[in-house]
Amino acid sequence: MLTSLLQSLDLKSILLFLVIFLLIADYIKNRRPAKYPPGPLALPFVGNLFNIDSKQQHIYFTKLAEVYGNIYALRLGQDEVVFVTGYKMVKEALVGQAETFEDRPSSPVANRVYQGDGGLFPSSGHKWRRHRRFTLTTLKNFGLGKKTLENAICQECRYLQEEMESQKGDPFDPKDLLNNAVSNIICQMVFSRRYDYTDDTFKKIIHMMTEAIYLEGTLWGQLYEAFPAIMKYLPGRHNDIFKDYENISAFIRKEVERHKDNFDLENPRDYIDAYITEMKSGSCNPADGFDETGLVLNSLDLFIAGTETTSTTLLWALLLLIKNPDVQEKVQAEIDHVVGQSRQPSMDDRANMPYTNAVIHEIQRIGNIVPLNGPHMATKDTTLGGYFIPKGTALMPMLTSVLFDKSEWETPEEFNPGHFLDSEGKFRRRDAFMPFSAGKRVCLGEQLARMELFLFFVSLFQKFRFSTQEGVELSLQGDVGVTHSPFPFKIFAHTR
Ligand code: HEM
Incomplete structure (x- = not known):
């Protein structure tokens, strides 16, 4: 009967029938249940994907909250994402309902890069819990929170100072240097090695990392997330994401092979050795996922997450203190008073440096x-x-909306260290300070990042006064991918 019906239709009618059928299927699949968060009207198939201002999407998402309230839904391609905004509601989702929102949604980009459910960042459930606990313990065993790691960071600060001094007062772009210096800390914990600032192979790896993280957060990444089956076969910059990750993974696989060649059960040197020991120990079952793929993917996550975020923060530090020379002078006065010029800073100094903190x-x-x-x-x-x-809904607890929440910060749009000082000039904690997120998925490297930020920041401003080229106005807008980083800029490092 269906065959004779189809035979009686011409091509135009079949196409029309197909379109109507797809529209109805799309409508039924995306029907929102009662009491579901509101949101802008979504087009069939693409949803709200093309409404988004791809250059400053975090601002666009923040503005939508002014229209739809602090919880709203957007349809990005085939999938719905519920955006949660404002300190109170983000805290309720991440801390109040920590277990309910601890999983990650499935992501076509992550599925391709991480071959299914591996890696610290994208995995969920038992495997994620087991690997997160193992990683935290192992990083502690290899120095986190201890003097040995502090000394390693201080040593790297000296190399960085020497490199900046060798620019002899000429203007230079600090991005590659900061990336390399910061990356060397996580590399020492994961691979037991650091890479010289002149190492071209390592520079290429870092460039690929920066590019992949950027592209993942742009429209290219979003198009792949929304339509993987089509995008897989189309040319475009999304393909660079996978090329970059493949090259970085190959670099890490080489490190794993090097470790396997001279592995000594009695003397684990770093995260890779500890992971191999766990694999060999016989104490894990297959569901724990301690295998060689897991080792490469976890190391990849630590390497990437441990580099880009911290070095980008230091780039903002240079930019903001160049733009605010009065703040730079006050920081330097505190450094001179507490640390002086004859020794390196230590973490013990932080308690005596409320302004710098x-x-x-x-x-x-x-x-x-x-x-x-x-x-x-x-x-x-x-x-x-x-x-x-509903179960399975993807949720985005937006950090911009917390860090700039008008009801939490006195001058949210202004650079104002006073946000963290009380009336006596003592450091004060703020609940809405959430750059590392919160709850079960809170940044695994928070303690490491805070230590690196303090020691690198103080070492740099202890040694140099920073400025930029005459007449150049540095922008606070920045480039937005997964991370928000300053547009390229050049600095002068004047030895103090
Ligand atoms: C200033 C520096 C850093 C910032 C602002 C930052 C921020 C974040 C944020 C916002 C998340 C997502 C949390 C969530 O989904 O709720 C995250 C996750 C993560 N971060 Fe960081 N991070 C920084 C440094 C580091 C460092 C140095 C490491 C290296 C150990 C690291 C490792 C990770 C890992 C492995 C995750 C995934 C955790 C999980 O899903 O269980 N991060 N970070």
Whole structure:
């Protein structure tokens, strides 16, 4: 009967029938349940994907909250994402309902890069919990929070100072140097090695990392997330994301092979050795996922997450203190008073440097390094802010909306270290300071990042006064991919 019906139709009618059928299927698939968060009208198939201002998407998402309220839904291609905004609601999702929102949603980009469910960042459930716990313990065993790591960071600060001094007062772009210096810290913990600032192979790897992180957060990444089956076969910059990750993974696989060649069970040197020991120990079952793929993917996550975010924060530090020379002078006066010029800073100094500590916090707030956040997913049906969130819904607890929340910060749009100082000039913690997110998925490297930020920041401003070229106005807008980084700029480092 269907065959005779189709035979009686011409091509135009079949196409029309197909389009109507797809529209109805799309409508049924994306029908929103009762009490679901509101949001702008979505087009069939593409949803709201092309409404988004791809250059400053975090600003666009923040503005939508002014129209639809602090919880709203957008359809990005085939999938719905619920955006949660403002300190109170983000805290309720990440901390109040920590277990309900601890998983990550499935992502076609991550599925291709991480071959399924591996890696610290994209994985969920038992495997993620087991690997996160193992990684935190192992990083502690290899120095996190201890003097040995502090000494390694201080040594790297000396190399960085020497390299900046060798520019002899000429203008230079600090980005590659900062990336290399910061990366060397996580590389020492994961691979037991650092890379010289002149190492061209390593420079290429870092460039690929920066490019992949940038592209993932642009329209190219979003188009692949929305239409992987089509985008896979189309030319475009999304292909560079996978090429870059493949090259970085190959670089890490080489490190793993090097470790396997001279592995000594009695003397684990770093994260890779500890992971191999865990694989060999026989104490894990297959569901724990301790295998060689897991080792490469975890190392990839630590390497990437441990480089880009911290060095971008230091780039914002240079830019903001060049733009605010009075703040730079006050920081230097405190450094001179507490640390002086004859020794390197140590973490013990932080308690005596409230102004510097406040400035670093304010740089992280206004730099807004991870403007969206990592995506989360509801592990069961729940209610948030009075709205129904069905199991499996992707959730974006937006960090921009917390770091710039008008009801939490006195001057949200202004660089104001006073946000972190009380009336007596003592450092004060702020609940809405959430650049590392919060809850079960809070940044795994927070402690390491805070240590690196303090020691690199103080070492740089202890040694140099920074400025930029005459007549150049540095922009606070920045480039937005997954991270928010300053547009390229050149600095002068004047030895003090
Ligand atoms: C200033 C520096 C840093 C910032 C602003 C930052 C921020 C973040 C944010 C916002 C997340 C997502 C949290 C969520 O989904 O709720 C995250 C996750 C993560 N970060 Fe960081 N991060 C920084 C440094 C580091 C460092 C140095 C490491 C290296 C150990 C690291 C490792 C990770 C890992 C492995 C995750 C995934 C955690 C998980 O899903 O369980 N981060 N970070």
